[in-house]
Amino acid sequence: MSYTSLPMDCLRMVFNLFPSWKRAAEVKKLGYKLHGNPFSTNTRRVLAVLLEKGLSYEAITVDLKSGEHKKDHFLSLNPFGQVPVLEDGNLKLSESRAISQYIAYVHSSRGTQLLNLQSHETMAILTMWMEIEAHQFDPPASKLTWEQVIKPIFGLETDHMVVKENEACLEKVLDVYEKRLGESRFLACNTFTLVDLHHLPNIQFLLGTPTNRLFETRPKVRNWVHEITSREAWKMACDPEKSWFGNQGK
Structure with missing residues (x-):
């Protein structure tokens, strides 16, 4: 073996x-x-x-x-x-x-x-939240980034119906995040991990779009976004x- x-x-x-x-x-x-x-x-x-x-x-x-x-x-x-x-x-x-x-x-x-590898339990929680980012947060966030940031760069017209549909999906995800961040400083645990880092690219682009209001209207999400986007490595x-x-x- x-x-x-x-x-x-x-x-x-x-x-x-x-x-x-x-x-x-x-x-x-x-x-x-x-x-x-x-x-x-x-x-x-x-x-x-x-x-x-x-x-x-x-x-x-x-x-x-x-x-x-x-x-x-x-x-x-x-x-x-x-x-x-x-x-x-x-x-x-x-x-x-x-x-x-x-x-x-x-x-x-x-x-x-x-990575939080202190126990099987902490590793499982971290893995679970990485999956949540990939399968719940990323799909609507990526579509919103494409419509509002990438398409204008290439001279393409934003589809506002797609934006509306995906903002509705993202709101549901952020409602879950708001509750979770009331229990933990970061999503997986009380320290910054890959879970939070994986969110950064799409969040950064969306901060400059009307979708930013979805972060701003949720106090705990807003504070979390500010903290992770302020990291020196990310800047x-x-x-x-x-x-x-x-x-x-x-």
Whole structure:
């Protein structure tokens, strides 16, 4: 049986017994290659994790406007033709949430502690809220971002009926969040985790749209949004000159 099939508790015990293995995992290949676009919500999600962890990376721009992500050289990295893609040596990962979990786990003792692995229960709660973000919050939030932010950039007309329908869906989600944030400082627990970080890209874009009123009219959601968008790592992720173009490969 390979060590990757061992239960998590056993893996922790093994790493604690052999600290040199743990150190090797923590410092392994800090020079990640991140293929994406600094204005892409999914790319920014991964950028935020790298910056929260204080990791070095090479930013490789994929020109989405010209369709570079659908060309053969990029499809060899991700056959679905979507950004971002993270290269860690021979390992190639797509899907921003999977990438963020990988980075957060490999570098669990470095920088911001983004995973709550204190017990099976806390891990399950964190996983549950990550699923809620992906399946309840993201669908309406992404559609609202597309209609109100992305389409105008490309000279396309916003469909206000789609906006109305998705705001109604998002309101229901935010009502649940308002109640949850009355019980916990952040969504999964009382500390900032990947759960909160995963929300950031769409929230940031929606702050500049009429949909922002859905955050503002819910006091606990409003405070949570202010706190997570004020993080230094996130502000840097939103500044392409600092977080992206300054890390372009030579």
